[in-house]
Structures are given as C-alpha cells and as structure tokens.
Amino acid sequence: MSPHPSFKPADEALIAELTAVAGANLSTALAVREHHARGESHHPAGLPDVVVFPDSNEDVQAIVSACAKHRCPVVAFGAGSSLEGHVNAVHGGVSVDLTRMNRILRVSADDLDATVQAGVTRKQFDKHLRSTGLIFHLDPGADATLGGMAATRASGTTAVRYGTMRDAVLGLKVVLADGRLITTGGRARKSSSGYDLTRLFVGSEGTLGVITELTVRLHGRPEAVAAATCHFPDIESAVRTVITTIQLGIPVARIELLDEVQVEAVNRFSHLSYPVFPTLFFEFHGLSERDVTEQAELVGEIAAEYGGAAFERAVTPEARALLWQARHDAYYAALAMRPGSRGWTTDACVPISRLAECIVETKRDIAASHLVAALVGHVGDGNFHMIFPVNPDAPDDIVEAERLSERLAERAISMGGTCTGEHGVGLGKKKYLSREHGEGLDVMREIKNALDPLGILNPGKML
C-alpha cells in the first residue's frame, strides 16, 4: 500500500532505531506483515512495512517516538479480530503488535478491579479470574485483547446489564503521538477531577494514542444463573417483551434476538430444532436460585402477554451451555447458509422504541435483494447485526451488501441511533460519521489535530 504523501515508509534508519528498541521482536518478513495487514473483516488489506512486538510501556514509547521523528504511521494491533479494518495499515508504516504485553498486573477482590496490559485477551483473563470468584463480564464474541476492546469501545451480549467498555474501563495508560506516556482515570469508582480522558481514549481506535494498560471493573461471579428461550409470532412481539422487561427493572444479564432466518441457520448448523420463529435467548444472574427464578417467571409472564410461546428455562449448566453455544455459533451458522462465503456484518443501534420498525424495514430491503441475511441482536440495547454471507469475489454481492448496509446505517441515524453500536468506525463506517455527528465531527478532528498534529496515529481511520 503506497504511503500517504505526508507520511514516510519505515526506512532503514527507522527500522534500525526500532531494532535497537525491540531487538528480535521485530519482523519485516512478508508473512508476518501480511498477518498484520487486516483484521477479520472484508475490508482491503493494508500491508505494514514492519511489525514490532514491544514488551513494555517504555518500548512502546520508544517506538512511537521513533515513528514521530520519521513521520511514519503507527498502527496498534491486538488479536486481529477487528471487523471494520481498524488494524489495516492502509498508509503502510509500523504495526505495533501488543500481544507480548499480556501480563495481568494486579487483581483486587476488595475493589473489584484489575490492571492488565493491553495484550491480555478476554479468554486469558477469564481463565485467570476463574479461581478468584471474580468475573470480567464483557464478551464481544471474539477472543479480543482488552486493549483492542477498549480502542473500539466493544461490548457484546452482557452489555444490557453490565455496560460496555466505556463503563468497564476505570483508567488507562496511553502512549501519545509524541511518545509521552500518560495515566488517565484512576482506581476510584467515580471522579469529578478534570476532563474524562479515559472515555476520550476508549473508542478512539488508536487514532489518539496507543493504549498499553487498562484498569477495569470486575464483578463477583453470580451466585445463581439461569437461562431461557422463547419464540414469538413476529419481531414486534419479541421487542415489546424486551421493552417491558427493561421498564420493570428486571436485571436481565443477556437478552438476545435471533430472527427466523437465523434460527433456521442455527438449527441446521448445530443440529437443533428450535421452532423457526423470531426467538429471544435470556440469561439471568442473581443472588440465589429464588432470585433468578423470580426474574425468569416475571419475564415468562411478560412474554406470554405478547404471544411468546414455549418459554423454556435451561437450568442446568449443560443446558445453558448448549443454548449459548447455539447463540455463539450464529455467525458461522449464517455463513453456512452459503458455503464458501465470507461474512459482511452490520452494527446499527437505535432507541429501542424504533427497533422493531428498523428491523422490519431492513428485512423488507433484504427480501427484495438477491442476498440473504440472518439477524442476531443485543436487543436490550437496541443493537442488532445483519450477517450477510457474501462471495467476496462476486462484485454483485459486495455492491448489494454495501447498498443495504448504507440504507440501514442511514435509517438508524435518522431514528436517533448510530451506524455502529459496538464494532467501531475503522474504514467501514467513516462515510456515515458526518451524517451522524454533524459539526461534532469537526470537534473530533480538532481534538485529533491537537493530540496528533503529524497525523501518524492510525491514519485513514475513523475521521
């Protein structure tokens, strides 16, 4: 990928400086660079000139300082699970792979918090916490790094109860564009002390700094857990059930919608036999069996009022695992509808009062198209994904997926929502930001220019 006119590629002088920092933890091998040229998305790859694997905050500082001196782009890289091209080095430069910085530095049961390096992955963290009785609830699906999750303001199935990375991150260490290391936030549960830099860096997608450490909130593992499924005659009834559940303050831990297309795909893929209707998957966390039973019973009553059928509880861990396996396999099940396809995923999020309308209009668009798509949604938050299995080599597929995605993004924005609830902007959603933020986008650019005047941090993304 050719460098931006104002950027320079990583030349021999820069690579020598980076080698002085990283020693053997640096590679210019094509295979390594290709591995760092893209995430999991359909977006065109962007080949970095070199990949470095820092071990410490100081390494990252030295790397970014060297890049600043040489006007060379810096692209932070974690697990590579990005869905919007965040990690693609579209202007070349240095890919900073943080996966060697994967130490869990501190866990406090009293404070329900932990400090980890940015390269710690979700599953690694969960495994570490298992023996402590604590849990980090955020689950974006992929085994992402926590640094990457913070950079994209990720969330997932449990956000309806436990929030997103915006809520989970108490503080950060960030290397700025000129190599300074700052600490944002702190370990206090709340603070009114100065601008909320933590929240500014969360979701900034590597364009304002490179996140190297995170302090995050934990929870005690719930004493009791139950799950349930229920199918509905139509999307509206399912969404009405969700709205009433949340209005009543029932603290559902997960509340996921699969449309009839997705249910059928899941049935085929996972050899299950859910009735082929829009279906809600619930999870309840509580203080006791009595507590989760009360929650489930209340939700069952609400669902029945809206025509929900076969409200079925999965009480044993095995039954719950089966249920959530089906939900987690939804993406692959959708792809299996068209063997050999790749996934193209939308991420609209709207006020829940508009959710049914947004989904129904979108499904109408898809019905009139040559593509198929399956829906999975974090409906408690008004967030849903249409998964299009597309043939990446068929221009017709790509053009049509693009057209449908654009209609959906514009619809979501016109309903007071957002083009991206949890995947981030990266390359894929850039074109909608002006529509969504108006002059607010100019303010974002002013902040970007103030903190990264050379524009070396993840250029070509978001703004």
Next chain:
Amino acid sequence: MSPHPSFKPADEALIAELTAVAGANLSTALAVREHHARGESHHPAGLPDVVVFPDSNEDVQAIVSACAKHRCPVVAFGAGSSLEGHVNAVHGGVSVDLTRMNRILRVSADDLDATVQAGVTRKQFDKHLRSTGLIFHLDPGADATLGGMAATRASGTTAVRYGTMRDAVLGLKVVLADGRLITTGGRARKSSSGYDLTRLFVGSEGTLGVITELTVRLHGRPEAVAAATCHFPDIESAVRTVITTIQLGIPVARIELLDEVQVEAVNRFSHLSYPVFPTLFFEFHGLSERDVTEQAELVGEIAAEYGGAAFERAVTPEARALLWQARHDAYYAALAMRPGSRGWTTDACVPISRLAECIVETKRDIAASHLVAALVGHVGDGNFHMIFPVNPDAPDDIVEAERLSERLAERAISMGGTCTGEHGVGLGKKKYLSREHGEGLDVMREIKNALDPLGILNPGKML
C-alpha cells in the same frame, strides 16, 4: 474583580449586542450580579459584569459569539449550588444564567430516556416524572440544574447502583467557544461511533462549552423499596460490610456512612436517638417485597458478621422518609455543631480497600486539630465528605481547614483515588490536579486550547 490582561470586560458595545439578543432578559444591576458571583462555597466571590438569561440554544450561541468577538469571559450559571466556585466570575465577564431554559422537551417510557433543557432542576424533573412511573435517580442533595450536574459530573447517594452523570447522560447539545452548536452522543443505548464527546463535556465545568440540552437515561420506579440502618463498633467494620455486600452483587441502591460525630450531630439537630457509633444507612430497590427482603436479609447477615448491631429495617414510606431526612439533614446538622458557621466540605474518593484507612487517618488529623468535622460518605463508591463547620471570618479556621483538606486530597491521590469524587474542581481543587493527573493535565490543556483558543470559557477554573 479585575479582568485578566487578555480578557476585556463586558463594555457598552458588548452589552448592546447582548441586549439585542436577550432584550429584557439581561441585567447589570449589582444585586443580580452579586447573586451570580458565587455558588454555595467558601470560595471568594467573582462579580460578573452582566448577567444574561437566554431562552434558547440560539440565544446562547449569539451570546457566546458576541463574547468571543469581544474577548469577554463566559461563565455558565445554573442553580448556584456549586461547592467549588465553578460559577464565580473570577475574571469578570458575562454570567449566562440558564434557568429560563427549563423545559422538559421529551420523555420516552419505551426508551427510558428524556431530553431536557440545561436549566431544568432535579426536583422539577422528579415532579414531572412522578406521574409517568419513571424516575431520574441521581440525587446530589441540592436542587441543582441538570446542566450544572452534567458540567460537574455530579452524583450522590444513588451512584453506587445507578451511576453518576457520566453514566446518566446519553447526549448533549453544547455551544462551543466560537458559538457553534453541536450535538453529541445520541439516543442509542450504546455506540462505538467516534470520540466520546459526551463524556468529554460531562465534567468539563463550562470550560469547553456551554451545555444547553441533555438527553438522560431514566429508570422505571422500583416496584418495592426498603431501607435499613445498622451501627458498628468502628469504621473498619462498617466498610468491611460494604465491601462484602458489593462483592456478593447485592444491588444496594444507597449505602451511606455517618461517623459517630455525624450521628451525634444528627441526633441533636433532628431530635433523634441513633446510637452514637459509625452507622450505615441502606436503601434497597427491587422487583417485589420478596426481592428487597432478600437483599436486606443478606446485608443484615453480613453486617452481623462484622459486628453490626441493631440492623433495623424501615419498611413503611414514613419510616424511610424519616431515615433519609436525617441523612439529608446531615450537612445542616454538622453546621449546627458550631452555630453561625459555614460549611467547608472535602470530597475525596478512594479505592474501597483503602477507604477505612483513609478515613481513620483523616479523623486522626482532625482529632489533633482545633476544628471539628462530621463525616458522611457514599461508601459504596469509596467517596466521603468531611464537613468542617468553620467561622469564615476566623483566619485560623480557614488555614486549618485548608491544611486538613490538602492532607486528605494528597492522601486520597496517593491511595490511587481522587481529590474530588463528585463536587468538581472549580477553584478549590485546581492545585491538586497536577499531582493527580501528571502529564495527563497537559493533555487536558491541549484539548482546552484546541476547543477554546481564546480561553474565554469559564477562565481560571480547573486547569
């Protein structure tokens, strides 16, 4: 107050322009200016040159644009309940009183959100919502405006369960230093779309823009409510009870600590007879009586383990009202310990594992001082206030309160906490920010310079 060398006072030309905007909603009368020269704090007053009372976003835009043209300071003013001198016009200029902008623009029961103008007060909002079955939980004590609460990132007794203004605000309308009006955030429950401008303006204390509208999250009013009190042999036991309660995930809605000094003051002031020990006040919100009973029983068991005595539930609304009235009167009860005094209040917030230690050391400092102080704390968040009744005309009192506050702020910061959990920085906490944020403070200044290059927005505060 003399203007800053680089600022100009509101001269005749500017006042003529402001009059063209605001008509009769403008005053240069001394009494009006004096009313806008300070909040409720001990900080020195700062007299504005003129006070304007805009009716609309467009009015605010025109006012700020005129001030920018004339290089004149702009200080936003709400209910005047600030405790850190945020509203004091220390460089003169224009006080923009937003209390005429007090319309509730929209309430959605389905989305559990509402949009209000910045001048809406907490009690006005609560009254409006009462018939809807919805509630806005944040309660900072004072009948503040929602704009002011957002500007200082306020919280209060319910933050342990429902969060702070950081969590409650979904989106804002903000007039920038050059008069542009931007909309931040949106009505979606979550978003990964661009920099989190909403959280940047929440807590920015009028230094980055003037907040004119807010979209905030609501909750359904709880189906069942219960309260309880329990006293403890010492602070440590009370804090241990809190830690265990939160670890177990018991969703307490309020959990407040009064030390023995405060309990005695409350007893005298409100003619009550609580045993004079460190005492926790609890409130439980739940889905049913059974639910809140389960929460209260669990907490009662935990308290007993740590030596808590007389765990007493207040089930009737009347008993609860009495209990919370005592808590809300704590501030006045503390002042009544020294008739004729004014309050000097600290606001440290620390990781809860350090809370008992922080409190005990602080009480030791106070015991060795000529001042007295009573403690009220939002202990679920690690946040507590020492209320010093001081004689504002006694230099000894002021110097000593300042010295003790400084020791506490430094102690909190050295424990990984913050000098201000919920009152904000304003004039009073400026001197601690460098210690607390290090080079992060430079980043705040860079952002300030980018968004307000003339420095006209609330000069002399925070940074």
